[in-house]
Each structure stands twice: as structure tokens, then as C-alpha cells.
Amino acid sequence: MTDWLMAAKSQKKDYLEDLTALMKIKSVRDDSAATDKYPLGPGPSQALAAFLEMAEQDGFRTKNIDNVVGYAEWGEGDETLAILAHLDVMPAGKGWNTDPFDPVIKNGNLYGRGASDDKGPGMACYYALKYLKDQGVAFNKRVRFIVGTDEESNWTGMHRYFEVEPAPTLGFSPDAEFPVINGEKGQVSLKLSVPAGNGDQYVLQSFHSGLRFNMVPREAVAIITVPNKEQVETAFTQFIDDNPISGQVTETAAGLQLNVIGKAAHGMEPEQGINAGTYLATFLDQYDFAAGAKSFIHFLAKYLHLDSRMKGFDGAYTDPVMGELTMNCGILNFDQENGGNIDMNFRFPKGITPDELETMVKKVTDQLGISVKQGPAQAPHYVDPTDPIVKVLMDAYIHQTGDQDAQPEVVGGGTYGRLMKRGVAFGALMPQTPNTMHQANEYQPVDDLIKSMAIYMEAINNLVTD
Helix, strand or coil: CCCHHHHHHHCHHHHHHHHHHHHCCCCCCCHHHCCCCCECEHHHHHHHHHHHHHHHHCCCEEEEECCCEEEEEECCCCCEEEEEEECCCCCCCCCCCCCCCCCEEECCEEECCCCCCCHHHHHHHHHHHHHHHHCCCCCCCEEEEEEECCCCCCCHHHHHHHHHCCCCCEEEECCEECCCEEEECEEEEEEEEECCCCCCCCEEEEEEECCCCCECCCEEEEEEECCCHHHHHHHHHHHHHHCCCEEEEEECCCCEEEEEECECCECCCHHHCECHHHHHHHHHCCCCCCHHHHHHHHHHHHHHCCCCCCHHHCCCCEECCCEECEEEEEEEEEECCCEEEEEEEEEECCCCCHHHHHHHHHHHHHHHCCEEEEEEEECCEECCCCCHHHHHHHHHHHHHHCCCCCCCEEECCCCHHHHCCCEEECCEECCCCCCCCCCCCCEEEHHHHHHHHHHHHHHHHHHHCC
């Protein structure tokens, strides 16, 4: 029997070299730099080109589709096993102790944007596939390692792939955690628009917090005009001391600038983060702002602060299989000329619908003069635990880790696995490793990545030789 862990360790040097090269590419979607050549900005397309060039040199058949998605292929057969990873990454944000796009290994951990989501796991899985190919394993299925470039936003590339290429038979995405994610909650965002307007004495000139809908905002900044600056400065300093945040107040020519620093986290579980935007709104809510500014501040403070379960909307809901409904407010902006916008992103289990969520929210927003528009939705996804794709992956994980108590899981995150009827998510975050996806100082233990490569080796081998 093959010692898969020993095989994975033999690939460590080359793997880390190729992974480091990919992580140095700042593959963040940038619509402001989009062109016909680079539909999502240059970074994602450059990462795709680099990966496909590497795969072609490694002997795979490759294809670039519209510079937004591509694949490396090996094997033949009537069935297609798809492995779906992504090369785009979240904006780095602030708070890093190292350069997020110059990966380093410290104390056995690989630090850098994409170490955990998803370049580190994706490349571990690619190297597993490459090893099997190089060892001459006889594949009874066609395997396509498909890489998207917009997973953190709108899935532009992967949706394009499924428009123009045949649907795979089964597959998995190495973009979550172990053991196996056989269920993913549905997703929808509600886009809230707040009218402009202020009072006379208390003026909210601007308020900005958040980078993406699926991140808990780490930072928030507001500029306000108030009649008693000294009183507000003293109160804000005390508010910072009394809460799990940091911040500062600065007098500027435009007015008082209030800065709050919280903690970023993945939007699928907002309770893991500290939302700087709702904390700042909670402080401001004690003052006599008016009109649209008051609606913006009060809605954030009363209905969104410290409530990721919709309790303030009488909307808390739990499905016995898929778990709790969760909500993250990831983008919070206001300016006195144009008003405000709030993005509420929901991860919902079966048993509740986006229309029902919209109705709950509108019961509150209608009273505040705030309008609501529902964005595109993804339905909940679930693969029966008895399906062979789940059983084979679970067996490989258990064999390589010895974790006999492991069971398939349902999560709030969304992966490419949901694009296939028999698709799941599979690693590479180990159960005891902290989840730093979408956070500053994102990392993965190198030993975890090599262990995951061994798991992928065994799993893919068993899927293509059954």
C-alpha cells in the first residue's frame, strides 16, 4: 500500500516554490482596472495564466476560457471528476504583521493572502493530482482541475465554465475544511439604500466601513460635526475603553474624525469577528442626528449590532440538519450628499427563503425610510452522506488522520462544490487549526498543507481507480 504522506513530503520543496510564486501575484478583483484582456482586472488573469503555464509544463492538457477560468486535464473515460479551486483572493486590508503578498514561513506557518483561501489548499490538491499522473496511475475517469478567478465575488469565471463546457459527473472543491462539507447554506444579499439628509447641529458628513459583503469589517471611520467636540471626544475615548475595540478621535478641518478597529472574519460566521462599523454606529446613536443620517446610524446600532442571527427582526431560524440562519453586514457607507448603502449578506438553511428574509427586514426599514433590493440568490445545497463521493473522501480523510469520529458537515460558506449536483467541499482546513480566511495575517501550517496533499492523493487515487 502506498505511503501517501511520504509521497506528499517528497513534493514539499517544489510545492512550496510554486505556491509562493502564485501567492506573490496580487490576484484581487479590481473592476476599476478591468479591460477586454483582463475582465476582472489584471491580477486574477495573471494568476490564471501563471497556473496554466505551470500545468502545461507539468504535462497536463490545459485551456484558458476568456481569461476568467481555465483547467488542467488528465485521464480519459466516460465520467469526469472535477476539482474546483480558485486563484483570486480577498483584499488584504490592514493589520498584517508581514507583507500579505510576499509569503513567509514563521514557526512552521505559511503567512500570506491565499495561504488558506484558496491557493495553499488548491495547490496541495493540484500537486496530489500531478503526483498520481507522474506515477503512471491508470485513470478510469477524465479529471479536470478547474480554477476560477472570481470566487470571492460573483463567480464570473466558474459560471462561464459551466455555460460552455460539459457538466462533470461528480467532484469536490478544496476550499473549505476537513473532513467533508456535504451541505452548504443558501446565500443572498439585501442591498439597502438610505436617503441623504442631516440635522443642523449634528451632521454625519461621511461613514465608511467594510471591503466586501463576505467579510466582517475590521475598520470604520466617520467624520462628524457636533456642537461640543470636547464632550464627544471624552465619550468616544471612554467607549473605546469599555468595548473590545481600539480607535482614536482626531480633530480635522472637516470635523471630528472617529476611527474604530475591530476584527475581520469570514462572513459565513460573523460571531468570529468584531464589526467595527456597527460599534461606531452604536456610539453615534446616542446623539441627535436627524433625517437619513439618523436612519442609517440607528438601523445599524439597534438592528445589526451584535446580532448575526436576526433576533432583532424576529427572524432567528434553525434547521435541524443545516443549522442556523446567519447574517453579516459587510459594507456600510454614508455621505451627506448621496445618502447611504448597507449590504446584509445571509447564509440560510433549507426551510426559509430570500423573499421571507426580505419581508422581515422591510418591516423595520419601511419605518425608517430605507429601501431594500434583493440580490441574486443561491439555494441551499446538500449531497446525501451515502453518496460515493462523500464516502470515498471521508475514508481517505479518516485513513490519513486516524480521526474515527469524523462526520460530514454543513457550513455557511459557499464553495464551487455547490455547482455540481454531486459536488462537495473537501479541506483543507484541519479541525483544530484556527480559521484565518478573510482576516489579516492569514496563514496555514505547512505540515497541515502537506498532510492535506496526502489526503488528496489517496482520495483522488481511489476516485479514479475504482
